[in-house]
Amino acid sequence: LTGHHRDVRSVAFTPDGAYVISWAMGESIRKWDVMTGYSATPIAGVDNASTVAVSSDGASVVSYSEEPGSVTCLALSPDGSQVFAALGDGTILVWGTLPANKECRVLTGHTSEVYSVAFVPAHCLLPDFDKSSSASCLVSGSTDQSVRIWTLADGQQLEESLLSPASVWCVSAACPTQGDDSDVQRVFLAAGTQEGQVLLWDAESRQLLWTVVASSARPIECLAFSPFGMHIASASWDGTVRFWSVETGEQAGEPLVLGQSIWARCVAFSPNGTQIVVGDDVATVRIWD
Numbered sequence: 001l002t003g004h005h006r007d008v009r010s011v012a013f014t015p016d017g018a019y020v021i022s023w024a025m026g027e028s029i030r031k032w033d034v035m036t037g038y039s040a041t042p043i044a045g046v047d048n049a050s051t052v053a054v055s056s057d058g059a060s061v062v063s064y065s066e067e068p069g070s071v072t073c074l075a076l077s078p079d080g081s082q083v084f085a086a087l088g089d090g091t092i093l094v095w096g097t098l099p100a101n102k103e104c105r106v107l108t109g110h111t112s113e114v115y116s117v118a119f120v121p122a123h124c125l126l127p128d129f130d131k132s133s134s135a136s137c138l139v140s141g142s143t144d145q146s147v148r149i150w151t152l153a154d155g156q157q158l159e160e161s162l163l164s165p166a167s168v169w170c171v172s173a174a175c176p177t178q179g180d181d182s183d184v185q186r187v188f189l190a191a192g193t194q195e196g197q198v199l200l201w202d203a204e205s206r207q208l209l210w211t212v213v214a215s216s217a218r219p220i221e222c223l224a225f226s227p228f229g230m231h232i233a234s235a236s237w238d239g240t241v242r243f244w245s246v247e248t249g250e251q252a253g254e255p256l257v258l259g260q261s262i263w264a265r266c267v268a269f270s271p272n273g274t275q276i277v278v279g280d281d282v283a284t285v286r287i288w289d
Contacts (some may be wrong), residue, residue, distance in 0.1 A: 001022075001032050001037050001039065001284065001285040001286070001287070002283070002284060002285075003030055003039050004022065004024035004027055004268075004283040004284075004285070005024065005027060005032065005283050006024045006025045006026055006027055006283055007024060007260060007263070007265055007279075007280065007281035007283065008022055008023070008263055008265060008266060008280060008283060008284065008285055009023055009024060009279065010022065010023040010054065010266055010268070010278075010279065011059075011266045011277045011278065011279040011285060012054065012268045013034075013268055013270045013271060013275075014031075015271060016271070017271045017272060018033070018034055019032060019033060019034060019232055019273070020030050020034060020285060020287065021054055022277075022279055022285050023052050023054060024030070024279075024283060025119065029052065029054055029061060032285065034270075034275070034287060038273075040278075041200055047202070050072055050193055051063070051072070051073060051074050052074060053074035053075050053076045053083070054067045054076075055076055055080055055238065060076060060080050062074050062076060062083050064085065066097075070087060070088055070096070070258035071085050071086065071087060071088075072083075072086045072087065072114055072115055073086045073112045073114065073115060073116060073117060074086075075117045075138075076120075077119065077152070078119055079099060081096060081097055081273065082094055082095065082096055082097065082152070083095045083097060084117055084138065084231070086112070086113075086114035086115070086117060086140065088112075088113050089108070089112070090109070090110030090111050090112050090144065091106060091107070092106070092107040092108075092109075092110075092114060092117070092138075092150075093105070093106055093107075094107065094155060105155045106155075107140075107150055107155050107157075108136055109136075109148055109157050109161070110140065110142040110144050110146065110148065111144045112142055112143045113142060113143045113177045114140050114141065114142045115141060115168070115169050115170065116140070116141045116144065116168070116169060116170040116171045117139065117140045117171065118138075118171045118173045119137070119138060119139070119140075119173065119271055120136045120137045120138075120139065120149075120173045120187060120203070121136070121173075121174075121175060122134060135257035136149040136151075136152070137149055137151050137152055137158065138152060139171050139172075139173050139189055140172060141164075141168030141169065141171035141191050141289045142167075143167035143168065143169075144167075145163060145164045145165070145166060145168065146161040146162065146164065146168070147162040147163075147164065147168055147171055147189060147191050147201070148159065148161045148162075149189070149203065151161075154223050156251065159206065160206070162189065162191075162197060162201050162206060162208075164191055164193055164197075165193070165195070165197065165211075166193035166194050166195040166197060167194040167195075168191045168192070168193055168194075169194055169219055169220060169221055170191065170220060170221060170222050170223050171190065171191050171192075171194040171223070171225040171226060172189075172190045172225055172232070173187065173188065173189050173203070173225070174187075174188055174190075174225035174229035174246075175187050175188070175229055176188065176228060176230055176246055179210055186202055186203075186204065187202070187204060188200055188209075188225075188246060189201045189203050190200065190217075190223050190232050191223070192214070192220025192221070192222070192223045192234055193217045193219070193220060195217060195218070195219070196213050196214050196215040196216055196217055196218050196236065196238075197211055197212065197213055197214065198211070198212050198214050198220060198223065198232065198234050198244060199211045200232070200246065200249065203226055209249070210249030212251075212265070214236055214237040214240075214242050214244075214250050215237070215240065215242075216238075218236050219236070219237045220234050220236050220237075220266070221235055221236070221237065221263070221265050221266070222234075222235040222265065222266045222267050223267075224267045224268050224269055224276075225246075225269075225271075225272050226269050227269055228270060228273065229246060229270065230246055230247070231243050231244060231245060231246060231252055232244045233276060234266055234267075235265060235267040235278060236263075237263040237264070239256075239259055239260065239261065239262040239263065239264060240255040240256060240257055240258065240264065241256040241264050241276070241278055242255040242256075243255070256276070256278065256288055258278065258280055258286070262280050262281060262282055263280060263281040264278055264280055265279050265280055265281055266278070266279040267279075274289060275287055275289055276288050
């Protein structure tokens with residue numbers, strides 16, 4: 001899909017899987033019809049933004065348009081009730097989006113840039129997490145080589161940090177299920193590093209389950225769990241998207257190859273897991289079955 005003019009930094013399917021939402025650095029946000037590839041007039045004008053966060057349906061957008069680097073990433077909570085802004089000094093700011101809840105909270109602990117945050121879904125059964133919201137907690141990854149878990153109810157860090165062998169560029173979280181109503185037993189946290197590693201932890205035990213090198217010395221900029229949490233997709237600056245078994249850490253199938261000298265910058269699964277969308281540094285959005 002072509003229409004952007006700069007590197008694509010964010011992609012996501014809408015909840016019904018019929019559309020893809022994408023944002024390219026310094027450009028407007030676009031909405032693409034998955035069947036036809038058609039993109040109508042951009043849905044949000046954020047041409048001067050250095051970072052944005054978009055809700056899954058494309059209805060809500062948060063953008064930051066000041067000096068690049070002072071805000072390293074933005075995120076909206078799954079229910080849209082909170083906005084998270086990570087700063088270059090490792091601080092994470094939290095605001096409520098409702099008029100009655102706009103007080104700013106500060107999460108401190110990281111000592112350098114936070115490049116990625118993710119949410120643990122509310123149905124995941126972890127102790128001490130707030131089950132009243134649509135996400136139990138926030139996970140953050142930093143260039144200080146740590147992954148931290150924060151409770152959304154009070155903004156406190158949950159136990160000790162998870163340590164990475166290199167700067168963490170992206171994080172993701174999931175609870176593997178078989179798509180039925182059985183209880184979820186485990187919550188997994190994944191991180192991608194500047195040096196091309198993918199790491200997976202059991203969130204409750206804090207055990208590092210496996211580490212793989214997805215691409216030799218090339219950064220992993222984005223990770224995505226499949227809808228049932230059984231596989232992880234990693235988007236790398238080596239121009240590939242690779243798939244990993246959560247259970248074993250082994251590569252699942254052949255990688256998707258974007259082309260020589262192309263960076264894969266972002267990746268997402270469709271809600272039913274049958275398609276994947278990738279954004280790259282040559283202004284292209286690609287959808288694979």
